[in-house]
Amino acid sequence: MVPLIARILFFPLASLALGAAYQAVHPEGLWTLRAGQKAHDDGFERVAWTEVQPKISSGEWLLVDARDEDQFAAEHIPGAVSLPAASYEEMLLFFAEEHGREKPVVIYCGTEDCEMSAELALRLRDEAGLSRIRILEGGILAWRRTR
Amino acid sequence: MRTAAAVFLRLLIGGLFLWAGLSKLGSPLQTLAAVYSYQIVLPDLLASLVAAALPWMEILLGAALLAGIWLPVATGWTATLLLFFSVMTAQAWWRGLPMDCGCVDLSVLHPALAALTTPGGATLRNMVLLVLTALLAALARKKAAA
Numbered sequence: 001m002v003p004l005i006a007r008i009l010f011f012p013l014a015s016l017a018l019g020a021a022y023q024a025v026h027p028e029g030l031w032t033l034r035a036g037q038k039a040h041d042d043g044f045e046r047v048a049w050t051e052v053q054p055k056i057s058s059g060e061w062l063l064v065d066a067r068d069e070d071q072f073a074a075e076h077i078p079g080a081v082s083l084p085a086a087s088y089e090e091m092l093l094f095f096a097e098e099h100g101r102e103k104p105v106v107i108y109c110g111t112e113d114c115e116m117s118a119e120l121a122l123r124l125r126d127e128a129g130l131s132r133i134r135i136l137e138g139g140i141l142a143w144r145r146t147r
Numbered sequence: 148m149r150t151a152a153a154v155f156l157r158l159l160i161g162g163l164f165l166w167a168g169l170s171k172l173g174s175p176l177q178t179l180a181a182v183y184s185y186q187i188v189l190p191d192l193l194a195s196l197v198a199a200a201l202p203w204m205e206i207l208l209g210a211a212l213l214a215g216i217w218l219p220v221a222t223g224w225t226a227t228l229l230l231f232f233s234v235m236t237a238q239a240w241w242r243g244l245p246m247d248c249g250c251v252d253l254s255v256l257h258p259a260l261a262a263l264t265t266p267g268g269a270t271l272r273n274m275v276l277l278v279l280t281a282l283l284a285a286l287a288r289k290k291a292a293a
Contacts, residue, residue: 007220011207012200018207019199026175048179 044121045134049142052106061104063136066116077108077143085109085120089127096128108136108143149286156283157212160225160276165209171202178202185235204228212283222284226277233273240266 002010055061056079063080065072072082083095099105105124109116117135124130136142171178179198208228211221 002217004220007217008223010217011204011211011220011224014207015200015204016196018203019196019201022172022203023175023195023199 044118046137047106047134048137049146052136053146055104056106061106061134062099064105064107064120065140066107066109066120071110075140077140080108083120085116085123087123089123092123092128096124096130101128101130102132104132104134105130106134106136108139111139111141114139149289153283153286156279156286157215157218160280160283161209161212163209163276164205164225165213168202168205168207168209171205175199185239187235187238218287219284222280222287226280226284229273229277229280233270233277236266236269236273240270 052061052063056063056077063077065076065080065082066085067082068084068086069082072080072084076082081095083091107117107120107124117139121133121135124133138145175198178201179194182194182198204224205228208221208225211217212225
């Protein structure tokens with residue numbers, strides 16, 4: 001007969017133990033990653049919209065749309081600036097001069113798996129010298145889901 | 148009649164909890180994002196612990212309810228979780244937070260049930276489940292006393 005206190009403690013303690021073990025072995029487990037962020041093979045952290053939104057509202061981070069200008073004009077996340085991934089290097093340098101190289105930027109494109117964000121992130125790092133670059137997890141879809 | 152009602156409630160609540168827990172297992176980051184989306188000030192470590200443990204708590208409680216074991220404790224914890232969820236979703240609703248509650252999506256059963264993932268819909272759903280859990284606890288206690 002299991003004592004009552006043991007039964008009461010079983011659920012939370014077993015949940016914590018199972019949760020910790022599962023996260024340790026899961027390929028996207030929380031213990032292998034910084035909480036709320038995701039490191040990809042391209043070296044750029046992914047951040048969830050829920051973390052990005054307050055930082056954009058406060059002006060702490062800059063939101064960048066990597067899609068082409070027509071897509072930006074049709075719809076974009078409020079507060080984002082357009083900087084297509086295919087921009088000339090001069091445009092990237094101008095962007096860096098205008099906004100500064102130390103300001104954190106978050107880049108998004110159209111879908112969960114689009115590559116324009118990573119492409120622009122690489123170019124901003126290698127060609128324009130920006131260092132604090134993140135990519136919005138889920139792209140513009142993540143924002144649309146919250147509307 | 149009471150026994151049938153208790154079995155029905157066990158299967159309903161236990162099944163929902165088991166489904167909710169299993170659906171969260173494959174996407175730990177989404178679960179963590181859902182925790183953050185309630186915009187409650189939480190240290191990162193605590194948020195991660197909640198995101199890690201919550202699916203398993205739901206699975207264990209769901210399994211206990213379905214199997215009909217340790218019912219007083221299982222219904223007690225289920226009610227506690229539902230009360231907590233109700234408070235969380237209610238405050239998100241009151242604050243007008245644009246968020247995904249992280250709840251199981253019931254729209255696979257019927258498209259109209261997608262509304263139950265909004266803060267208001269989730270609050271209503273959690274409160275209904277809380278009442279049903281209390282009823283199950285009462286039925287289980289009566290059966291144990293008989």
